[in-house]
Amino acid sequence: MPITFVxxxxxxxxxxxxxxxxxxSATGSGNLLVVTIECYSGSPITGIMDNAGNTYIQVxxxxxxGPSVNETVDIWYCSGSLGGATSVTISFTSAFVKAASVFYxxxxxxxxxxxxxxxxxxxxxPSVTTTNSGDVLIACAxxxxxxxxVNPPWTHFVAPLAGTGAADYIPGxxxxxxxxxxxxxxxxxxxxxxxxxxxxxxxxxxxxxSSSDSxxxxxDKIVTDSITSSDLLSVGRAxxxxxxxxxxxxxxxxxSFIAPNPIPTVETLTNQLIPAEVKTFWEFK
Numbered sequence: 628m629p630i631t632f633v634x635x636x637x638x639x640x641x642x643x644x645x646x647x648x649x650x651x652s653a654t655g656s657g658n659l660l661v662v663t664i665e666c667y668s669g670s671p672i673t674g675i676m677d678n679a680g681n682t683y684i685q686v687x688x689x690x691x692x693g694p695s696v697n698e699t700v701d702i703w704y705c706s707g708s709l710g711g712a713t714s715v716t717i718s719f720t721s722a723f724v725k726a727a728s729v730f731y732x733x734x735x736x737x738x739x740x741x742x743x744x745x746x747x748x749x750x751x752x753p754s755v756t757t758t759n760s761g762d763v764l765i766a767c768a769x770x771x772x773x774x775x776x777v778n779p780p781w782t783h784f785v786a787p788l789a790g791t792g793a794a795d796y797i798p799g800x801x802x803x804x805x806x807x808x809x810x811x812x813x814x815x816x817x818x819x820x821x822x823x824x825x826x827x828x829x830x831x832x833x834x835x836x837s838s839s840d841s842x843x844x845x846x847d848k849i850v851t852d853s854i855t856s857s858d859l860l861s862v863g864r865a866x867x868x869x870x871x872x873x874x875x876x877x878x879x880x881x882x883s884f885i886a887p888n889p890i891p892t893v894e895t896l897t898n899q900l901i902p903a904e905v906k907t908f909w910e911f912k
Contacts, residue, residue, distance in 0.1 A: 665698075
């Protein structure tokens, strides 16, 4: 199923400060959360946190500072959210003059999200080229003159502070997409992010334990782990394959070792045995 829009919220602050908080409706579990930042004379973001303990990651290629009054835009996101967040707080390295932020939430049950592409423009309108058909696009702008509106097919336009704006677009197909802000003449900066959903796959890790020691000491046990899987949708190593096609992603892993005392948990074994690029797209049982 396609990504579904859940909510947007925003807040702004005029005057010297090093943090900006955005009140939001309680977030769902397992969702995509996106935070745009638009500010003037602001320093780089040191981090974003919410009151549910979610981790936010900066989208590469978006952050940019303009030539006039240090107009700045940035986009961060959280994949597979913990539910119940009601406030998001952005922290800056040093004080800004004024800042705004727009929060977006999307759901796509059974999927985890990863950045497809990010780009920016200084006094030029940027575009983003996607490689996946199910992306959600988010753009934000900071300007001298102002952002009056956004043109279709971009939606959910929000202008929390004079001279700022954010919008989103779910195209449903891959391609190259420019931003569609209507900007009053003057200096401006724009950032745009494309974020893709990937199916969360489930693996079952089975441990078989044997011992040649009749006393069955913990430190004598041999643990053998075998993992296999077959997937009918796109996975991390087949990101460019459309969901309408059938892809088989199978691997078998054999690992024997002397198990410590106590025997490791499934999570520990998984972290030791599965490559990081595979773990990103799998949920382990």
